[in-house]
Amino acid sequence: MDEVSPEETPSQKVPPWLFRAILTGAVALGGLYVLGWLIAELKMLIVIVLVSFFLSFALEPAVNRMERLGIRRGVGTGIMFLALLAAVGLFLWAIGTVLADQIGDFADDAPGYINDIEDWLEDTFDIEVDAQGLLDEFQEGGAVANLATRLADNLINLGATVLQVLFQILTIALFTFYLVAEGPKLRRNICSLLPAERQRQVLSIWNLAIDKTGGYIYSRLILAVISFLVHWLVFWLVGAPFPVPMAMWVGLISQFVPVIGTYIAGALPVIIGLLDQPSTGLAMLIAIVVYQQVENYLLQPKVTAHTMEIHVTVAFGSVIVGSLLLGAVGAVLALPAAATIQAFLASYLERHEVVQELEDAEAAQHPEREPLGDRLRQMLDRVFTPK
Structure with missing residues (x-):
């Protein structure tokens, strides 16, 4: 005798929207993954753009004032860039002078420091240290040559890093100049799309x-x-x-x-x-x-x-x-x-008045002080x- 299969109830049917929901979720996850990958790959460009916007926002009030005084916007932007460059250069020169003098003084006084440490160790802990002998052994053992080789490699890497930083600074300067000099025009172009x-x-x-x-x-x-x-x-x-x-x-x-x-x-x-x-x-x-x-x-x-x-x-x-x-x-x-x-x-955001009972309770718990x-x-x- 053949078995009769029960009829399929509505609750056992696959909802028609389930496939679309799964597909939509998969597409959304894929889009988020691609977006995260793009942000990671373009992180440096994003930072450059953000810094450029920050600098343009900082410089624009002064450029606007100069524009109201009759100075063309491009000229005013150039003046602000020169002033900023002069300020940064003066600061770096002043601090560089101090550091150079201090490093030079430390190098001149280093032998005295070594002798003082040697005498202190001998007087305090009765430890005899031949600092000059250690220095001679360091030099004769080839450690100086190895150190010089490592320094040369580091200088090459440092040079590449400096070039990369200079390129980023020039890129930021270019973006910032455009955002300040063409600020009103840029805003009009963006707003025309809205x-x-x-x-x-x-x-x-x-x-x-x-x-x-x-x-x-x-x-x-x-x-x-x-x-x-x-x-x-x-x-x-x-x-x-x-x-x-x-x-x-x-x-x-x-x-x-x-x-x-x-x-x-x-x-x-x-x-x-x-x-x-x-x-x-x-x-x-x-x-x-x-x-x-x-x-x-x-x-x-x-x-x-x-x-x-x-x-x-x-x-x-x-x-x-x-x-x-x-x-x-x-x-x-x-x-x-x-x-x-x-x-x-x-x-x-809309603000609302605080209920009077809450204000009274807060005032009672925390008396006002100057x-x-x-x-x-x-x-x-x-x-x-x-x-």
């Missing part, structure tokens, strides 16, 4: 980016100039070596290198001061620490309130995210990018105001 409402949004975001990036550079420059003048005066008073280049180093590095810039800026002058005289290095360290507190609580809030005000937690988090994504370049670009996003959200900066100013007024 409907009217989208055009207004794009222009609003673009102008926000220019304002925030320009404000970031402007505030950093103001703080860098103040820092340079104060540290120059202090370094000169304590008799520190190279007061002008060291003050330039502190002013620029502390302002334009996020998070760790303060420590890098203070380390070099303190080390050079300690090598000169321990008391000088200690005085420089105290001056740098005191000024940093004054800048954090008094100067920076006043300056950034009119240019680019961003919460310290947001700033720190944005720097971490930027450094994870793009390394050192991302860390530098993170602050103006975060300020632009913050301003965009503040402009387009900001630390205001309390410091009041304390200084009491100290320096004549009775």
